Amino acid sequence: LSASLAVVVFHRLACRFSPRPALAALIFCVFPPTWLLTGSAAMVESVFLLVWLACLSFWKKGELGKAAACAAVAMLTQKSGFLLVAIIALCEFRRGGLRGLRRLWPFALSFAPAALMQVYLGAVFHDPWVSFRIMSGINGPAIQLPFQGFMEGLLSPT
Numbered sequence: 090l091s092a093s094l095a096v097v098v099f100h101r102l103a104c105r106f107s108p109r110p111a112l113a114a115l116i117f118c119v120f121p122p123t124w125l126l127t128g129s130a131a132m133v134e135s136v137f138l139l140v141w142l143a144c145l146s147f148w149k150k151g152e153l154g155k156a157a158a159c160a161a162v163a164m165l166t167q168k169s170g171f172l173l174v175a176i177i178a179l180c181e182f183r184r185g186g187l188r189g190l191r192r193l194w195p196f197a198l199s200f201a202p203a204a205l206m207q208v209y210l211g212a213v214f215h216d217p218w219v220s221f222r223i224m225s226g227i228n229g230p231a232i233q234l235p236f237q238g239f240m241e242g243l244l245s246p247t
Contacts, residue, residue: 099142157199161201181193
């Protein structure tokens with residue numbers, strides 16, 4: 090369901106940027122960008138793509154509250170969801186300087202659910218860094234540059 094909705098949202102975004110949005114949506118269906126999300130759980134990728142695209146769509150429409158809510162969900166589904174706010178902030182700064190950044194105040198609240206989840210996990214497991222330790226045990230370093238895991242796998246001699 091979320092993958093299907095992601096295609097619909099992608100088509101709406103493609104209408105703004107492409108003269109052939111239906112073809113762009115078809116390509117999105119056939120070649121989904123899951124290779125960008127190496128090392129992630131397959132069950133959340135479609136939700137992540139849906140809320141990522143919805144956040145961008147709402148932001149482009151000026152509906153910042155809805156965009157911030159989608160950003161919050163993106164942060165909960167994938168750690169790369171935190172990059173979404175940085176991307177939007179850079180775009181706003183480029184467009185309007187510091188004044189452009191001031192209008193993004195709802196996005197400050199989008200970090201709260203992830204922070205609350207971290208506090209909850211810390212309380213349950215008596216370790217405030219438990220999620221970082223688990224991610225490090227599974228994927229190597231808990232905090233990586235975008236595409237770092239993909240490039241390491243691609244360039245690894247083994």
